[in-house]
Amino acid sequence: MSLVHRSPEAGFAPGLRPRAAVRRLAFLAALVVTVLISVAPSASAHATVVSTSPSDGQVVATAPTVVSVRFDEPVQMQFGALRVFSPTGSRVDEGSPSHPTGHSDTVEVALTSGLGHGTYTVAWHVISADSHPVSGAFTFSVGSSSATSVSQDTLNAGGSKTVGVLYGIARGVAYGGFALIVGATGFLLYCWPPGGASRRVRAMIAAGWGALVAATLAVLGLQGPYDGGFGLDRVFDTTVLHTTLGTRLGTALAVRLMLLGLYGVGLALLLPKVEKASVNLRIAATSAGAALAIGIAATWAAADHAGVGSQVPLALPLDIVHVMAMGTWLGGLTVVVAALLRPAGADVPVLARAVRRFSTIAACCIGALVATGTYQAWRQVGTLGALTGTVYGRLLLVKLLGVGLLIALGYLARVWIAHYLSGSAGSGSSNKGGSGSGSRSGSSTARSAAVTPDAIAIRQLRRSTGLEVALATGVLAVTAMLVNAPPARTAFAAPVSTTVAFDTGGPNGKGSVQVFVGPAKTGNDTVHIEVVTPSGEPVSVPQLTASLTLPDRQLGPLPVTLSGAGTSHYYGGATIPLAGAWKLAVTVRTDDIDETTVVVPVTIR
Template identity: 40%
Template sequence: MTERFLRIRRRLIGVLIALCAAALMVLGAAGTAAAHAALVSTDPAQNSVVPSAPTAVTLTFSEGVTLSADSVRVLDPAGKQVDAGDSGRADGKGDTARVTLRPGLGNGTYTVAWRAVSDDSHPVGGAFTFSIGAPSATVVPADSAQGVKTDGLISFMYDTGRVAAYAAFALLAGAVAFVLICWPAGAAVKQVQQLLVGGWLGLLLSTLVLLLLRGSYERGSKIAQAADPALAHVALDGRIYTALAVRLLLLALSGVYLAVLVGQLGQPGEERPAGSRLGVTGVLLAVGLAATWVGTDHSAVGIQVWLSLPTATLHLLAMAAWLGGLVTLLVGLRQGVGAASVRRFSRLAFGSVTVLVLTGVYQSWRGVGSWSALTGTEYGRLLLIKIGCVAVMLGAAWFSRRWIARPAADGADGAAGLRRSVLVEAVVAVAVLVVTTMLTSAPPGRVAQEVAALPPGPVAAVGRAVELRLPYETGGRTANAKGVATLGVAPVAVGNNTVRLRLTDPAGQPVEVAEIELTFTLPAKDLGPLTVALKAEGTGSWSGTAQLPLAGEWVASVAVRTSDIDQATSVQQLTIGS
């Protein structure tokens, strides 16, 4: 067993080196891919002044979106809703939203608040303004503005449910694969049966939680409204609901399958090989469950969907076989799993990792597309973190080979060493699952770069000015990790405001940073964040235009990133007069 295991490990490392080299070449020559809806253009244009009242407001997104009747709302300078409440498509195009305006609109600044669900199942929202004739003061009552943010508690609970669902699926599918392929006799072991039931029950409960929270997650409502029948109806209309409902159906079938699996393989006596029917049925159920994820995430939109869907399915299945198998192996090592079973899992892990790397290279090319997006976007940075975690897991697996040769000679000490190395792999696997969930929530590189490239709005006349000082400290070790963001705003009134942003170190010298973002939020009206398109004007200096449509206590937020992992956000209130 030892020599064969070592040969497999050597081949694995060689294949990984070759695939990493291929990944470098692919990323170097890559194009871009799309997912995660972002607002690309509007008609009337954001911050524009039109001579006469338009008949409708049209929004165009980077991908298809799902709309409700009130997805787009338009408020006049007095806060009155002036749209017809008929949010729909523009010319039937799935990546657009249009709402008709009532006739006879007067001059002034109008606020457009919108919220939709992108084709990859993520809710998106925002707000912008345009003016008819000339800008004006706008006072919108708090109960008239449409919220564009998802409640923080709802987001946390929903994201936690998604992580739990991924983990439970990996445990369920990986444990089944381990029993079928590596250790059929393990079906009779109580601890292995507990893993199977735990994975199934965890996936069932997390899916029910996601169904309960989906309506509130899409509409941005509070936790107290999670059981609102109207919000439940919103969830029932969406594609994500269909996927979750199918998952529940497959889980019902999986429960029967687990009972049959344990019933056939878990009888006392000689170890029974898994039958072909059990294997084929298990594969079909696993593929079906995996499809309930990939059919509603980034893989379902953008370029080469025909290839992305099966690739993402294979990636998820390989992840489950490796990570869930590791947990089952850890239990098996404590229950006296045989050397032949360990050898079979080494082959299973080798195949799983190979599939993971191959499919991961393709998905990375599709989601990132360029070197600049790999380091300059949230998606790219999360991808680097995931690659790092997987590298740590591979390192732990490499050290495990030193213990494989010892159990026969060293007895309990060698087996304990192997258990420890497998435990390290399993612990890091949890981090991989968390980062994977974050990746599915982050807009891929191309979309982030498209949004950043949008031109700034028209510049307002400079009047009264206010200067805010926002100290920041990212925790890094570079010279720019600590300093002050100085934000100038003029004329500090409703409408267009010129903003100038400077970053200086503790000595007062201007500094460059990897990324900077400026947003404004009006908490009392649940409006924002409104992102300001910044234009660089030299070292540590940027300018732009903030269209602030309402009077009130705004919150200015400056997010500074000084390295791939060091980031800080500073906030300060700013009073905008009418």
């Protein structure tokens, strides 16, 4: 039986020999991993402060009885704290912080009575809705401002870097384990039932189940120290673990462990019977396994980005589809590489049938990944600028590069199948009997089995598919990093660019100011203002000034120093200390007595 109908290079793109293709794709895979490592983010805030009471920097006449912080999404108080320090550094908060009734996005704490004059520091540490810790601080003054002895070390109780690294690794291993148990089991049931007799396949599935259980337990143990900023010595602290189980992620992890218990029992009963199982039994097993797998995938979706923000009823099921497609594709690929294509004397018709079936499944998974991934990118990124302007966006670009390479590798495999396996499956029977070769021909064929064209072609497919598995593993690592990164939509602030008309009331007093403020984030921002006529032509004016105010905090006006007097283009810089809905007031004077002020909204994140 001959598998190859053309040269061994025929299955690859024209002009690209297999070894060259492998080398180039390996280089690209290494590049992806290198970029992945270079842009790996540290854990950072996902919930954003909307307002505080008292306001940051506010001077109040009398001491408040309560301080509060409001966020842009619900936050959890497990491992949380809201501490208030006097000018001397002593604690002046009283009781435990809590949510006001009906306001899960706000935390508050009572203050002791009899507070004296001076500057007080409020430090907060809470858990955002997507299970990540966020922290910060602000100050207010009673009577008048003063010096304070509160140190940054007191305010910023940084967590253990070791805990953070192990936490990220555990989440990545969990994705890999899920892919093995879901994809490998599905591959056996639908594509390759005889593989159920393979010890290698059984070991792979058992390893995937064990890895997911171990990784889930590790995340459960590390979540408390990660959220609370503790060290590794608190991983086995039962008090911390009990608190973790009360969080949203802790509940999801507990549910996942229960579902994994049921999945493990099912695997133990099913795997010995897969090879000889009837079609009805395989359908029933597939249905039950799919239901459990969907439940396990939902434990990721419900506790991460898909479970918070806008369009949650749509985002949750699409995220589950995304995780399921990932697991089915990657797990199936792993079986193809590690078991199906491994034997030197592969049964080519069986191999062809299994790979053809999986090729169809893989194509469907790719379609699902592209569709759901596009929606997730739109939901979490929002604008093109956020793709390059945020850690989340850059990680997403790396993931898209990896997926693109995976699709290219999948295309090479499909070409190989079309050129080799299809013809082989149809010609196998005619090649079995032989005519005129005699026993010597059969003996010679047996002795050269290791170097047959079939073996060469299968080895080529195995290399290509192996690269897919390696690259897909890198994509999984990026996915784990995306879970820990703040969504680009909330982390990125698009520059403000707008045009506002003015009319000073005097001769030639009509026109417009074209305003640009970027990057529209706290810190140093650039301000450009262009004066134009009603027809859009640049025009110089005798004077133009600008200032910034933040009405919500009663802050400002802060003057903006501008250069370019006597021209149509004014430019300068502004240091914006706080996020919020700022107002840029631009005063234009068109002659000695006529002037007007226009206000431009500027959202700073």
